[in-house]
Amino acid sequence: MKLSTQLLAATAICAASSAGAVDLEVMHWWTSGGEAAAVSKLAEAWNATGNTWVDGAIAGGGDTARPVMVSRIIGGDPPAAFQFNHGxxxxxxxxxxxxxxxxxxxxxxxxxxxxxxxxxxESCTVDGKIYCAPINIHSWNWMWLSGPAYEKAGIEMPTDWNSFMESAEALRAAGVTPLAMGGQSWQQAGAFNNVMTIAIAGKDAWLSVMQDKNAETVMGPEYTAAFEAYAAARELSTGINVQDWNQATNALINGEGGAQIMGDWAQGEFAVAGMTAGEDYGCLPGLGMGAYLQTGGDAFYFPVNDDPEITAGQKELAAMLLSPEVQVAFNSVKGSLPVRGDVDLTTVNECTQKGLDLLANGQTLPASEQLIAPDTITQLNDLMTEFWNTPSMTAAEVQQQYADIIAQAE
Structure with a gap:
């Protein structure tokens, strides 16, 4: 017989309060201004239960944080909870x-x-057992546009990738770098793997590569067009030298950059800056060309612990993360969508509404992390960042190497 939600929560709370509540260390890589504001909503909700959120933030993004988290776990000193991506x-x-x-x-x-x-x-489920609590839907498939930059150039914000390319000359003339891109490999590779390929090569070609591991598709005309567009994008990014994604977003906020290909988490930075969607910044899902929403995102996992009070606290936290109140409070600040389909989001901004419309219309795809093994993702990231930072490397050369990696992918 299943426990009711109320009984489950009460059982966990009693177990925790019997020891005067529990302190749970939660590890994550949300350290930008917008991300920190969103995490504070989780911490406030958890502390309100009488327990204590011990923040274990790790700067540098997932590529930096994941090895630290894994080392802690296999080394016998696990946190109570940690963030990974779905997949x-x-x-x-x-x-x-x-x-x-x-x-x-x-x-x-x-x-x-x-x-x-x-x-x-399903991404949290292995052999019929559930091991993680999904917290949000984050999609990579966005191009963000700077209102201040386009105002400086004296032209309207573009409506798709082609009109963005046409606007590049006017942006340059106004002293604006057309495309802001951070220096980390996940950003450079993600813009290609998750945005340009879906928008330019198309959904079917992307699934053939990522889901079916079809190297022949990589060498086909659809992916050729995507590689050539990526090479053109590389030429538009010279002029802004930053490392972190939120620094690239800040270039849009201050009008130094015209556009950024980045996930919907960028909205958290616009919100912290007091910017309004549709006025101070624009958004193009799928580069404005056949938009799809990748329904990846973040989830929390809970390492096995010998202390029954900690285990009870972990389960209480897992339940809290999917409560309607927490889902709305966290995702409204984070720029992501809630994983619950039954919460009220009638007050969201127009960019978030575009994402909700795609979700409602079934225009969705899985995230790359749900289809490709981590080792393969690392290889693709390394290749695409090498290409991005090597002007002498041609689109044809990176295309062949990309196909070789997909041919060996799991």
């Missing part, structure tokens, strides 16, 4: 028996009925 990143930890099975929490709250799309919960 295959936790497979080895689950296989090693190091992560807590939270199926009882998911069943008590009816996650299978409320999590939308179902692929998010």
């Amino acid at each position: 295959r990143q936790a497979e080895e930890l689950i296989d090693a028996g190091l992560l807590l099975d939270i199926t009882d929490v998911a069943e008590a709250q009816g996650w299978k009925d409320i999590v939308n799309p179902p692929s998010l919960l």
